[in-house]
Amino acid sequence: xxxxxxxxxxxRILSIDIVRGLTLLLMLFVNDLYMPGxxxxxxxTEMNFDGMGLADWVFPSFLFMVGISIPYAIEARRRRGxxxxxxxxxxxxxxxxxxxxxxxxxxAGRINPEMTGITSQTWRxxxxxxxxxxxxxxxxxxxxxxxxKILRAIGFVGIITLLAIFRAGTPEDPQWLVASWWGxxxxxxxxxxxxxxxxxxxxxxxVGAVVVWAIFLGLNxxxxxxxxxxxxxxxxxxxxxxxxxxxxxxLTGLVTGTYFMRSSHDKRRxxxxxxxxxxxxxxxxxxxxxxxxxSKILATPSWGLICNxxxxxxxxxxxxxxxxxxRTRYTSLLSTTGRNSMTTYLAPSVLYSAIALLPFRLLFYxxxxxxxxxxxxxxxxxxxxxxxxxxxxxxxxxxxL
Numbered sequence: 001x002x003x004x005x006x007x008x009x010x011x012r013i014l015s016i017d018i019v020r021g022l023t024l025l026l027m028l029f030v031n032d033l034y035m036p037g038x039x040x041x042x043x044x045t046e047m048n049f050d051g052m053g054l055a056d057w058v059f060p061s062f063l064f065m066v067g068i069s070i071p072y073a074i075e076a077r078r079r080r081g082x083x084x085x086x087x088x089x090x091x092x093x094x095x096x097x098x099x100x101x102x103x104x105x106x107x108a109g110r111i112n113p114e115m116t117g118i119t120s121q122t123w124r125x126x127x128x129x130x131x132x133x134x135x136x137x138x139x140x141x142x143x144x145x146x147x148x149k150i151l152r153a154i155g156f157v158g159i160i161t162l163l164a165i166f167r168a169g170t171p172e173d174p175q176w177l178v179a180s181w182w183g184x185x186x187x188x189x190x191x192x193x194x195x196x197x198x199x200x201x202x203x204x205x206x207v208g209a210v211v212v213w214a215i216f217l218g219l220n221x222x223x224x225x226x227x228x229x230x231x232x233x234x235x236x237x238x239x240x241x242x243x244x245x246x247x248x249x250x251l252t253g254l255v256t257g258t259y260f261m262r263s264s265h266d267k268r269r270x271x272x273x274x275x276x277x278x279x280x281x282x283x284x285x286x287x288x289x290x291x292x293x294x295s296k297i298l299a300t301p302s303w304g305l306i307c308n309x310x311x312x313x314x315x316x317x318x319x320x321x322x323x324x325x326x327r328t329r330y331t332s333l334l335s336t337t338g339r340n341s342m343t344t345y346l347a348p349s350v351l352y353s354a355i356a357l358l359p360f361r362l363l364f365y366x367x368x369x370x371x372x373x374x375x376x377x378x379x380x381x382x383x384x385x386x387x388x389x390x391x392x393x394x395x396x397x398x399x400x401l
Contacts, residue, residue: 013260015319018331019311020065021338021386022318027062028348028382030055033375037368042375050293052303059184060249060296060307061314065338066188067195067253068315071261074199087200095193097401101131102186104163105349107177115167115174123162125353128346130158137400182240190240191250199254206258213251219244220301224292245299252281252308256315267324271316278312281305337386342399344389348381351388 033042034055044055077087104127111120118126133155138148169175182190194216202208222228223243240246256277260270285294285305292300321327337344355362365377392398 013319014322014328014331014335015315016065016068016257016260017335017338018322019315019318019338020062020069020341021334021336021344022314023058023061023065024337024341024344025334025382025386026054026058027345028385029378030058032348032381033378038371038374044296047295047297048293049295050289052294052296052306056296056303057307057310060304061311062341063188063191063246063249064253064256064308064311065341066192067250067255068257068260070192070196070199070250070254071204071257074196075204075261084200088197091193091196091200094401095189095196097135098189098192099182099186101401102183102189103177103179104159105185106179106181106183107166107168110168110175110178112167112169115169115171116165118165121353121356123166125350125357127159127162128350128353130155130162131346132350132397132399134159135399135401136396137398139396187240187246191246194241194247195250195254198251199258204258204262206255206262209251209255209258213248213255216244216248216251217301217305220248220299220304221288221292224298224300243299245301245304248301249304249308252311256312267319271320271324274312274316274319278309278316280309281312282309285309333383333386333390336390336393340389340393340398342401343392343397344386346399347389347392348385351385 030042034044041053042055043053045051045053074087077090082090105124108120108124108127111118111123113119116123133151135155136151138151142148163177166176167174168178179186181187194212198209198212202212219228219242221244223245228242256274259273263270265273282305285302285308288300288302288305292298292302294300294303294306296303322331363377363381365373365380367373
């Protein structure tokens, strides 16, 4: 990988948006399909099973794409004149937002309706409503600027209120929010923080990113071997970081994005670099399989490296087709979805909460005795949700996290 180019390029790479959009569609698909009766290779494997299904790769692929976008986002802020202090503030705000949202949504199912005053479904639906009000990307130049500020304020007060009234457990043993784990968005937040601060601290250095990536791969190996059990007291807060797997995957994306942005290699050489890196990552994963099983639940380094390799090869394929050959037909849905990732991921959850309140069964295709119907229904749901997020964007409803 070439590190000699002094000036980064801000040119948008279409394949990044397309692969991110494809990953999001697959996430919506496997999340909706998560039910008994579907083929095992489409779902998650058991904890101690040595292997992986489609669902075990999808989330790491999204983490990988989160990492790719980081150097471009930081460089864009620098071009707009943002200082390192301002960028640090943005990273902290985004990290805390993702972690807090992840923990809150993870706890929604624990609500005691009598103690909280509202049902779990109502609490969750209101949380999504206030979330979109607070973190929506409102138009900057608009005569409704005051209205947008009021909506943000309502969203902020609404979320604080929901968190304040939250109660779980029993009257004899009342409980508040707990972080047994951080939830999907919380994991994204921790991985994003490590990679973003790495990019900021190393001033976008490719070598620096690779070094930090190697450190977290080492942490992942030590954690999976039980060597860093001495840090058990830090795990309630920093467990995701010390475990190493999630940051390592996001850092793989950071290394890839930094290479794309700073390398002077032509497009074909970049494609072949992705191919070689992908093959090496998969081979390394299978080599580590001699010591660590391939397991998403255990977050083993063998699983992480194999997922990284698949993501690199997929990106290479799409990069060749779109950015080299210029074949962009039928890609608009994926690229638009990829540019609107958080809305695409969270909007279906709002609909799930609303559908749960209906007096009839709308998602009729969820039949454990008919795998084909369930698969086709979940695929249709994922595509419909992608179009739904596009509709929301046209209505100026787009999360900015």
